[in-house]
Amino acid sequence: MRFLVTAGPTREPIDPVRYISNRSSGKMGYAIAEAALEAGHEVILISGPVKLDPPRDAKFVSVSASDEMFDAVHRHADQSDVCILCAAVADYKSAKVSPVKIKKRAGNLSLELVPTRDILDSLGRGQNRRFLLVGFAAETNDVEENAVQKLRAKNCDIIVANDARLGMEGDENELIILFRDSEMRKISRASKKILAHELVKIFSEFATKTFDKKNVMITERN
Numbered sequence: 228m229r230f231l232v233t234a235g236p237t238r239e240p241i242d243p244v245r246y247i248s249n250r251s252s253g254k255m256g257y258a259i260a261e262a263a264l265e266a267g268h269e270v271i272l273i274s275g276p277v278k279l280d281p282p283r284d285a286k287f288v289s290v291s292a293s294d295e296m297f298d299a300v301h302r303h304a305d306q307s308d309v310c311i312l313c314a315a316v317a318d319y320k321s322a323k324v325s326p327v328k329i330k331k332r333a334g335n336l337s338l339e340l341v342p343t344r345d346i347l348d349s350l351g352r353g354q355n356r357r358f359l360l361v362g363f364a365a366e367t368n369d370v371e372e373n374a375v376q377k378l379r380a381k382n383c384d385i386i387v388a389n390d391a392r393l394g395m396e397g398d399e400n401e402l403i404i405l406f407r408d409s410e411m412r413k414i415s416r417a418s419k420k421i422l423a424h425e426l427v428k429i430f431s432e433f434a435t436k437t438f439d440k441k442n443v444m445i446t447e448r449n
């Protein structure tokens with residue numbers, strides 16, 4: 228199968244030397260890419276700026292701002308069987324990007340922020356989508372409830388929810404996996420590498436089931 232994985236944070240520029248970003252390390256996304264390769268899948272890894280080496284056998288696309296990640300994902304999604312959006316995409320960007328460094332002045336400075344485009348939501352809205360769509364939900368409270376809402380709102384097949392405080396920078400995580408049909412699985416605290424292997428197994432099984440169903444439908448119609 229062909230896996231597309233997004234990972235890491237995005238950087239939303241303010242001026243040539245400043246940006247808005249977050250604490251995402253990229254470790255979970257990179258571990259998923261690695262695990263998918265080890266399981267014999269093809270992998271495209273689309274990553275924001277992180278301090279990790281990309282897996283050698285992955286096709287690697289390096290991006291910075293959310294708009295670049297949006298374009299890269301849309302270029303490759305339709306050729307993928309499983310799209311896993313693990314990146315911590317910034318929700319807001321500066322309304323204006325100054326071409327020169329903003330100088331310090333007396334008094335306060337306000338920055339106008341506008342929403343970024345939601346990549347997961349844009350893929351979920353696609354008509355006749357032929358790939359399994361997996362989103363991540365990083366929450367600090369009401370993890371399960373918020374994740375169920377995201378699954379429905381963004382029309383994903385699976386949402387992997389985790390506690391943002393545990394998951395963002397560390398090497399471990401614990402996960403709640405929510406499926407479209409309301410099935411739920413929990414994976415207790417483990418290294419991101421171990422979790423990634425479990426996730427890849429779950430995604431490829433689910434994708435196989437879904438694609439088989441689609442093939443049956445096509446056969447019946449013919």
Ligand code: CTP
Pocket residue numbers: 293312313314315316317318343344345346347348361362363364365366377
């Ligand atoms: N996501 C995305 N594009 C964005 C924001 C988020 O594709 N502009 C994706 C993330 O990659 C993740 C999922 O949406 O798969 C959920 O991201 P998260 O930050 O948990 O949720 P938000 O929708 O941003 O909502 P909130 O920050 O209010 O919890």
